[in-house]
Amino acid sequence: MTGPLEGVRVIDLTQALSGPYCTSILADYGADVIKVEPPRGDMIRHTGPFADDDAHHDFGNVFQNANRNKRSIVLDLKTEAGRAVLIELVRGADALVENFSTGVMDRLNLGYELLAEINPRLVYTSIRGFGDPRGGASPYAHWPAFDIVAQAMGGLMSITGPDSDTRVRVGSGIGDTVPGLFAALGTVMALFEAKTSGLGQYVDTAMTDGVLAVSEIVVNVFDATGTSPAPMGNALQGFAPFDTLRARDGEVALGAPHNAQWAKLCDIMGRPDLISDDRFDSDHHRWENREAVYDIVGAWVGRHTVSELVDLLGGKVPLAPVLDAAAIFADPHFAVRGMLPEVENPRTGRTTHVTGPVTKLTRTPGRVRHRAPLLGEHTAEILAEIGFDAERLVPLVAAETTHP
Structure with missing residues (x-):
């Protein structure tokens, strides 16, 4: 089976996390993603964590996860030879993704307008902290x-x-990965439209915009009330019970804010009298009387272990144990869903787990086919594909690379 983006070629000029995360999604679903790296490599190559026996420290797990399924070519875009190769790559590409600071690609004479003249069907995607002026000139565009x-x-x-x-700050890199998701979606939408029009376009994604889009409570509450919502721990304004609660031997996340869920919870707790209690007989009343709600529910939860609560409430009332990494690696859900596939770690000779494709397509599924590339691993191969004399050009455009 092939992925839905089979036959799509993407030139990946991204580094760090937001851009590589975007292009890893495209690669998972079949796109041929050519990662163009400077001679020093993507900065994130040297960011851990690393295995204890990895003496190289140039192939960290963050890089592995965000760059699986890609090929690497080293080009020094500050040289004429490097830019000439990139332009030839662009001629045969469907999309290009970059996350340089505003103006960098223009100063290299590789900006959107120039590349669109060379390849009018090119979809050109950028990810920047505050977007690109082409999509809306933010006063912070150069930050x-x-x-x-x-x-x-x-x-x-x-x-x-x-x-x-x-x-x-949220513990994971949401400020990078969420914009990467939006950029991947925008790229696919533009590719879809280009099938009809024959023309590419500029796809502009701001990291701050992506974060705001998934922080919907900020907009919703302020628009309705004129006040800015404040942190509430793990609770959610207007919903009760909806929080993490302390069990005898750990914590669980519990949500039963609506009448049907509340009624089930009351029955399981052996407190059907609470269903008709006028303090708790509607979503709004439970929110207004949330201290009493949490006193009652919290005391009941505290008398049980996490395992007991899972047995009592699992599949009936929204509840989850708070899983750490070790528990996630042991949980059957993530195994059966293919969320922890293994790929080779060329620096240790063992395998490394990465996160798998989230969206499951039944006929043309995405999959992790191979590990992330070593620096410049495919330079000669890619140059040969576009008709260059690889043996002559590799020393001009690529760094000397090392392989295990």
């Missing part, structure tokens, strides 16, 4: 950004934390 900047200015940090005095 550099990381995940934490996007989370802060996109509103997510304003609603995350135990209370309004302690704003925290």
